[in-house]
Amino acid sequence: MARPVTNAAFEGLLLAAGYANSHAAFARQLNHTGRNEGAWRYDAASVYWWLRGRRPGEHVQAAMAETLARKLGRSVAIAELGFGAGDSIGMCVYPATVDGAIDTAEQIWTRLARRLNEQDSGAFDSGKALEAALGWRYDLPDQAVSRSGRQQVTSTDVQSLYVLADHFTDLDRRHGSGSPRTRAVMADFLLRQVAPMLHGTYTDAVGRDLMRAAATLSGQLAFMSYDAGEHAMAQHHGTLGLRLAKAANDRLYGAHLLANLATQAVFLGHAREATRLVEAAIDGAGRAPAAVLARLHATAATAYGRSGERRACQLALTKAERALDRTSTDLGPRWVGYFSPAHLAGAALRCFGDLHLHRQALRHAPEALTLDNRNTRTRALHTALIAITHARAGETEAACSWASKLEQHAAGIHSARVQQRLRDLASTLSSQQVAPQVNEVLHSLAAMPAAR
Template sequence: MTNSAFEGLLRAAGYGNAHAAFARQLNHAGRNEGAWRYDAASVYWWLRGRRPAEHVQAAMAETLARKLGRSVAARELGFGAVDSIGMCSYPASVDGAIDTAEQIWTRLAKHLNQHASGAFDSGKALEAALGWRYDLPDEAVSRNGRQQVTSTDVQSLYALADHFTDLDRRHGSGSPRTRAVMADFLVRQVAPMLRGTYTDAVGRDLMRAAATLSGQLAFMSYNAGEHAMAQHHVTLGLRLAKAADDRLYGAHLLANLATQAVFLGHAREAARLVEAAIDGAGRAPAAVLTRLYATAATAYGQSGERRACQLALTRAERALDRTGTDPGPRWVNYFSPAHLAGAALRCLGDLHLYTQALRHSSEALTLGNQNTRTRALHTALIAITHARAGDTNAACNWGWKLTQQAADIQSARVQQRVRQLTTTLSPQRASPPVNEVLHALAVMPAAM
């Protein structure tokens, strides 16, 4: 089906038989957005129904307006209104994933609708899990564009991902500027690479690198409390991981989505998501299985499924014992015994098994110096568990430690744990030690 509105505007502006000329002018109009490489083929696909991103539509309207001598509204182009929640939909094709990537990276880079992009959609999350698990693999991802992409180019993207991962773990990456800078790099450098020229082998690796970057940006957005934006990016990452034919990283991203669902209280949906991740991962390395089963335990613990929770914990512990001989991909190296102990502390606490939960306290804090946010999260969890178990003195002691650890961390998740501790201790505020801790918690800097 032809987009007759767009076709009519092209004809009126003298571009009816000059699609390449229109594409050149469009690239010039969008020069501040990065190195655009649209051509006549791009115009052909837009006429056949492919939907360009919002900022591209704005440049189209500007280009046509100059030729027509009148203003042109983006809605006149015939592409329809943007549904920001629709960006959570799992792209059906690799081309659709590339278009979606450019759209949502640009939105974040420009701070567009950052706080108005909607809420986490558990239904869309489950649809993404089904698409990732059961859609047929992509036969080929090679592409012919104007920018040649090599293996060396792709390796530089992994180095960038490592940099932002380290920044996230040390400081929480709650600053909107940090995420906007990363998104700006993706728009200016990675999006043109995705539209470039590459072989199938290089393309698979490029998709994997782009999935890694999108997954990191998703986790940073989740940590900042931007849940719809996080879901957009993790869904995109899932599709890119599918194109890369990397089922392990896809399972990791799906487990991240489950972790976000647990944070937001969607326990049953979280369990379904991580079950799909475990199923899709297949005969995965022990390190990957440790992380997946730990996530499953937190989902089952929150939903009150004691037997399933304890079984998942047991499987995670058994897998952990095998990690020395079966380490898995580099990206899973972050998940340490301390992370598993933190998961056990949480899920057993959710099941009101406080004594069992607190047995994991010491190991939950055996973290590297770079894991400042995780240390604060685990410290808060220990304080909350003591408070729920009725040991107010211990809860206060751990609460004081939390005020020291979390002072410089920008994280909505840490702030949520602070609120949970405050709520749990508040009935005892008549006690001077409790009142002092509550006051100290209240004056801590809020998340950005």
């Protein structure tokens, strides 16, 4: 059954121009109008999705207005097309085509650059996340991504994007993403440099690599937005990254991004949906390298643990541990190199805590802190989790001892996730028997900049 039309204004213009039953003809004329932008390949399916709420880029809307104006014999304002204000975006829609993904990238990067200092009032939509998972898993591969546009893009140009992605990843792990400054720099770079590259000229091979690099940057920005508490924007970037990874034909990185969406869903209390997301990621990854499987199964364990599925949780942890044991001979892609025994121990600590097996959880505490020095945010998160687990086990003195270490570990970290974990610790401790030591720790936690 076809979805109902949601853009009546655009539908009315197509009807008046004689394109009501000839969407393919309109798409061909649009491609001709936009020939200076490159080799557009919009078709009847593109028109279908525009009628049902998908919003094309501003340059595409301008070409639409010009195409319709020629047929109607009058000027057509962009506002008449019914796509809304220039900074509005359809809620986390998984683009049907590569061209749609490129348009969506330009839209959300423009919005982020313009509105970074405004509060993100949107919410995570688990239904849209599951739709994106289905599209990524079951849509046919893109046959070609080559393009003819205004600027030539080479493999050297693409490699520079990976270098910058590594730089942003390092900043995020060291300092968190709560401060908008890093995201502002990244948004400006994506809009001014990466978007024109996506609209440029490149071969299919270079195009696949460009899509992979753009997916890497979008995925990193998604995680940074999640860490900053901007959950709707994080989902926008994660969904876009997923589609770009599909265009790159990189199923492993796509699975990684889908697992990140699952992690966000767990954080926000959508545990059941998170299990379905990460199951799709594992299924889509197929015969993946051991390091990738370790990360995916660890994420599955946290989803099962939060939803109370003890047996599935323990099985996933076992699979993750076995996969991690094989990483010395099966390393996997560079981007998964961060996942270490300490990360798996942190996942186990969290899982057993969610299952109310606190003493079993605390067995993983020492290894959870054997982190690389660059992972300062993860160290703060794990330290707070250890304190929370001690408190929930009724070990108030140990909880206070670990809490006292947080001032050092959380200093200089801007992270909504760290803030939430400090609030959870304060809430758990405040329910303990009132004692001078607890009151002192609560006062110290309230005074931390990271807790505000």
